[in-house]
Amino acid sequence: MAFEILQPGLFTTIQDLGRLGYADRGRTNSGAMDEYAYRWAQKLLGNQNSNALEVMSGLKLKVTETRQIAVTGADLTFTINGRHVPIWQIHTVQAGDILFFQRRVSGQRAYLAVRGGFNAQKVYGSYATTLKEGIGSRLQKSDSLGSESFSLTKYGTKVTDSYIPTYSDNVTLRVLLSYQENSFREEEKIKFFSSEYEVTPQSNRMGYRLRGTPIVPTSDRLISEGIALGSIQVPKDGQPIILLKERQTIGGYPKIGTVLPIDCFRLAQIPIGGKVRFEPMSIEEGQAKMRLFYKMFS
Amino acid sequence: MIIRTVSVDCSMVYFDSVISEEVLNQVQTAYHALKNLPGMIDLTPSYNSILIHYDLMHYDYQSIQASVKKHLEALQEGAEKAEGKRIIIPTEYCGIDLDKVAQTNHLSVEEVIALHTQTLYRVYAIGFMVGFAYLANVPPQIATPRLRTPRTQVPRGSVAIADNQTAIYPQDSAGGWNIIGHTAFDNFDRFAIGDWVQFVRV
Numbered sequence: 001m002a003f004e005i006l007q008p009g010l011f012t013t014i015q016d017l018g019r020l021g022y023a024d025r026g027r028t029n030s031g032a033m034d035e036y037a038y039r040w041a042q043k044l045l046g047n048q049n050s051n052a053l054e055v056m057s058g059l060k061l062k063v064t065e066t067r068q069i070a071v072t073g074a075d076l077t078f079t080i081n082g083r084h085v086p087i088w089q090i091h092t093v094q095a096g097d098i099l100f101f102q103r104r105v106s107g108q109r110a111y112l113a114v115r116g117g118f119n120a121q122k123v124y125g126s127y128a129t130t131l132k133e134g135i136g137s138r139l140q141k142s143d144s145l146g147s148e149s150f151s152l153t154k155y156g157t158k159v160t161d162s163y164i165p166t167y168s169d170n171v172t173l174r175v176l177l178s179y180q181e182n183s184f185r186e187e188e189k190i191k192f193f194s195s196e197y198e199v200t201p202q203s204n205r206m207g208y209r210l211r212g213t214p215i216v217p218t219s220d221r222l223i224s225e226g227i228a229l230g231s232i233q234v235p236k237d238g239q240p241i242i243l244l245k246e247r248q249t250i251g252g253y254p255k256i257g258t259v260l261p262i263d264c265f266r267l268a269q270i271p272i273g274g275k276v277r278f279e280p281m282s283i284e285e286g287q288a289k290m291r292l293f294y295k296m297f298s
Numbered sequence: 299m300i301i302r303t304v305s306v307d308c309s310m311v312y313f314d315s316v317i318s319e320e321v322l323n324q325v326q327t328a329y330h331a332l333k334n335l336p337g338m339i340d341l342t343p344s345y346n347s348i349l350i351h352y353d354l355m356h357y358d359y360q361s362i363q364a365s366v367k368k369h370l371e372a373l374q375e376g377a378e379k380a381e382g383k384r385i386i387i388p389t390e391y392c393g394i395d396l397d398k399v400a401q402t403n404h405l406s407v408e409e410v411i412a413l414h415t416q417t418l419y420r421v422y423a424i425g426f427m428v429g430f431a432y433l434a435n436v437p438p439q440i441a442t443p444r445l446r447t448p449r450t451q452v453p454r455g456s457v458a459i460a461d462n463q464t465a466i467y468p469q470d471s472a473g474g475w476n477i478i479g480h481t482a483f484d485n486f487d488r489f490a491i492g493d494w495v496q497f498v499r500v
Binding site: 020021022023024025028029127132133134176178179223224225226227228229230231248249250251258260261283285286287289290291294 | 302303304305306307308310315317329339340341342343344345346347348351353354355359375423425426427428429430457469486487489490491
């Protein structure tokens, strides 16, 4: 054992890069909502095929053995023994230390990773907690989390400033028009790209439901088909829903296109009430951006 | 068959825009063939399409289309058909909506059960939740529209009908299908697109 949960926080789960390869059985991908922050935490620690806690505010842990941790993502006023410490870097923590994600300042989700990963069981090849499939559970008070002890190293301790994102409460998402884009007339597309949408409280790991200028498709149902990450589904009421890591595998609502995965990760850091805009992007640009992203972490 | 780009790392193979056993057979055969292509991350087959999530380090949006097209065209000539498993579902016909399904269709309960069990169904899609297989075609005599207001709680193992499809709820969930029975079957990960399913009365 290495950590004891004193306060579970709003919604703390173990995540990884998702449960891939089971969509044909109706199993959702799940996994870290913000892969950018998640991957940095793992890169700092030199972890591979590992896991981390996805943290919204309120999580408090007690360290019971010396470990190296990395914290990235949202600024949730991370403190060690009551002292505010910088994130996007490694910390060596000792038995008795109290780690606390006190309150949200910016962003939504932080990642807490430990060198070597938390001891957990892989289910269908992944550590990702998926409550609706009965896989894993949210952390509870008094839970304990184990991790193996590793020799402490001193390299790669901090993310360079220019790679640390600033989280604001609004974001512009790059969109590839695709899927049923032909079910949206030109004036609907213009409305879509020129309007500002608000993140509603019905937003979660499955998807972000937006509210704003309705965009109306010419048909409202189609034969159910596979749903890619970032799909922008538009039901009858014209309010877009952006489908994220815990989305259903298939669905029958028209989709105007898909949000670039990197921008889905940014969206996961936008709070309820935050503002979202869209801009069109070409497939060439999107693929180049994603390749750079993967290369950075390879 | 057409192949379209849907996201930066997903393409979709679309077959004819109808729900039919002929199209299902095409989807099933193509799905099994695509599993052998390198660089596949996830495949999501459904009634008349297959979503392909591919590795961007392996393909770009043009080369994935070319590879998939070549692979599937070679297949059509070889005409090697996927078979699919046969899955038996022991069912107790005791559902809360069984009487209603009988009355709506002017049949006796026994006739509903006979019609439901004598049909060999195919898996047309899996989704809504993990392991929820959409089975068709329900004989037209017992096809019944979904409830106007979905129930907030449908127990795991419920056997149900909606329009011309039937299904088993793999978990407790909300749902608007007509519940006609219950099964102890719980191996929902077995279902694959195109499999053959038969309900047997216990």
